[in-house]
Amino acid sequence: MISVKELTKRYARNTAVDHISFEVEKGQIAGFLGPNGAGKTTTMRMLTCFLPPTSGTATVAGFDVLEQPLEVKKRIGYLPETPPLYPEMRTVEYLTFVGKLKGLSGSELRQRIDSVCERCAITDVKNKLLGKLSKGYRQRVGLAQAIIHNPEVLILDEPTAGLDPKQINETRELIRSLAGNHTIILSTHILPEVEQTCEKVIIINKGKLVATDSVSNLQSRARGVESMLVEVAGRNGDLDATKAQQKLEQVSGVSRVVFKERRENRSVFEVESCKDQFIRGDLARAVVQAGWDLNELRPASVSLEEIFLKLTTDQSGEPAQKAAAAGDAK
Ligand SMILES: Nc1ncnc2c1ncn2[C@@H]1O[C@H](COP(=O)(O)OP(=O)(O)OP(=O)(O)O)[C@@H](O)[C@H]1O
Ligand SMILES: [Mg+2]
Numbered sequence: 022m023i024s025v026k027e028l029t030k031r032y033a034r035n036t037a038v039d040h041i042s043f044e045v046e047k048g049q050i051a052g053f054l055g056p057n058g059a060g061k062t063t064t065m066r067m068l069t070c071f072l073p074p075t076s077g078t079a080t081v082a083g084f085d086v087l088e089q090p091l092e093v094k095k096r097i098g099y100l101p102e103t104p105p106l107y108p109e110m111r112t113v114e115y116l117t118f119v120g121k122l123k124g125l126s127g128s129e130l131r132q133r134i135d136s137v138c139e140r141c142a143i144t145d146v147k148n149k150l151l152g153k154l155s156k157g158y159r160q161r162v163g164l165a166q167a168i169i170h171n172p173e174v175l176i177l178d179e180p181t182a183g184l185d186p187k188q189i190n191e192t193r194e195l196i197r198s199l200a201g202n203h204t205i206i207l208s209t210h211i212l213p214e215v216e217q218t219c220e221k222v223i224i225i226n227k228g229k230l231v232a233t234d235s236v237s238n239l240q241s242r243a244r245g246v247e248s249m250l251v252e253v254a255g256r257n258g259d260l261d262a263t264k265a266q267q268k269l270e271q272v273s274g275v276s277r278v279v280f281k282e283r284r285e286n287r288s289v290f291e292v293e294s295c296k297d298q299f300i301r302g303d304l305a306r307a308v309v310q311a312g313w314d315l316n317e318l319r320p321a322s323v324s325l326e327e328i329f330l331k332l333t334t335d336q337s338g339e340p341a342q343k344a345a346a347a348g349d350a351k
Contacts, residue, residue: 022047022174022204023068027077030063037063039228040077045221050200052215053208055225056333061208062102064225065176068206069099081174095124098172100180104163108152112143112162115151116169123170137165140195142188156183164192168199175199177207181214193218212325222325226333239328247294249301252317253308254287260313262288272307274298291321 023045030038038060045051055061066072068079070090078085084092107115113134120130138144141161146154151162160183167175180196181189189211196205196218206223209215215222216236224232232239253265262280265288269278274294281289294300301318308315 022049023079023081023206025064025068025077025079028064028067028074028079029076030060030067030072031075036228038067038074038225041225041228041230042077043223043230043233045204045206047204048201049221050196050205050207050219051221051223052219053206053223053225054210054212054215054329055208058227059225059333060228061225062178065099065178065206065208066101069097069176070094071099095170096173098167098170098175100163100167100175100177102178102182104159104166106151106154106159106162108150110151111148112138112151112154113147115162116165119166120169125170133169133171137169140168141165142191157185157188160184161188161192164195173203175203175205175207177205179208179210181209181211189214212329216325224329224332231332232328236325239325247298247300248321249292249294249304250281250289250317250319250321251292251304251308251315252287252289254314254316256312256314258286260286260288265308265311265313266290268307268311269304272300272303274300274303287316289317 025044026042027040028038028042029036029040041060041064043051053061053064063072067074068081068086070086070093073087078087080086081093082096084096086093110118116134116137117130120133125133138147141164143158143161143165146158146162151159154162160180164177164180167177177196181192184192193214196207199205207219219236221235222232222239223230251269254260262283266278266280269275269290269292272292275292276295277293279291279293281291283289292300292304305315305318
């Protein structure tokens with residue numbers, strides 16, 4: 022549904038987006054991640070035909086953003102970083118104005134306004150001046166205008182920025198409910214949001230693509246090996262942690278055992294296995310046969326945050342974000 026090939030945007034001396042390529046399938050929600058200044062907004066502005074690419078191509082629903090911008094715009098709902106709201110307009114006037122621009126009229130327009138007001142929880146500010154709305158409400162009106170014409174594709178630049186926790190949840194729910202019929206790209210700095218809402222992740226750093234994959238593939242790729250958390254407890258009193266560690270190390274297929282922590286008579290270990298080795302059964306048997314209790318045995322999860330930091334941190338260990346900021350200052 023969205024296909025980006027070698028897309029590049031250069032400003033005078035700065036390459037904001039540098040030959041990035043990715044695809045988003047119909048009905049998918051893709052999370053667009055990257056530190057400040059990575060090029061997320063610039064990419065989204067090119068996808069929505071607000072900014073011409075320097076080189077490369079992007080197509081939305083089969084239409085090229087440079088050659089058929091009108092066809093693209095018809096099919097896209099865009100929530101910009103700062104929603105373009107006219108302060109002297111009332112919410113309902115603004116939505117009417119945007120709806121008409123998108124080709125809606127009459128009873129269909131009125132119905133769509135009612136429906137988006139309800140979905141975005143802005144019915145109570147329908148008659149308020151936009152200039153007098155709080156930041157969170159402005160954000161919600163921004164979302165309402167993006168979906169007013171029920172577009173096939175939604176491009177949302179930080180849709181939950183400035184919202185309170187309850188609204189963040191409701192907005193996530195709204196976005197999830199739109200998936201399936203709609204194809205969505207959303208940028209965010211809230212990593213758990215991506216884990217909860219998105220099937221796919223696109224990570225960019227300093228204008229370059231660093232990863233595009235499903236959340237679960239990224240996690241296993243970042244790890245490269247399978248790793249399990251194992252909690253072992255002594256039956257009568259203390260557990261000899263060194264002995265337990267040795268026992269776990271002897272299990273076939275185990276490549277490494279790391280002692281994590283000790284809680285009273287229990288010890289927690291992270292056990293890594295060679296890829297494609299299924300060791301859970303053997304681990305459990307080894308613990309029980311040694312006369313200990315197996316309190317817990319579960320895959321150690323790698324958070325998206327760890328992956329993100331790994332992928333967007335310079336080899337020198339300096340966060341990419343700082344490096345980019347230093348570059349900008351020159
Ligand atoms: N109009 C412009 N002229 C020159 N440089 C620009 C312009 N707009 C953006 N840039 C530069 O392009 C780079 C990418 O900016 P962009 O706004 O796309 O980042 P972002 O990933 O959206 O960041 P954030 O998370 O802070 O929103 C930055 O280095 C920025 O300074
Ligand atoms: Mg941005």
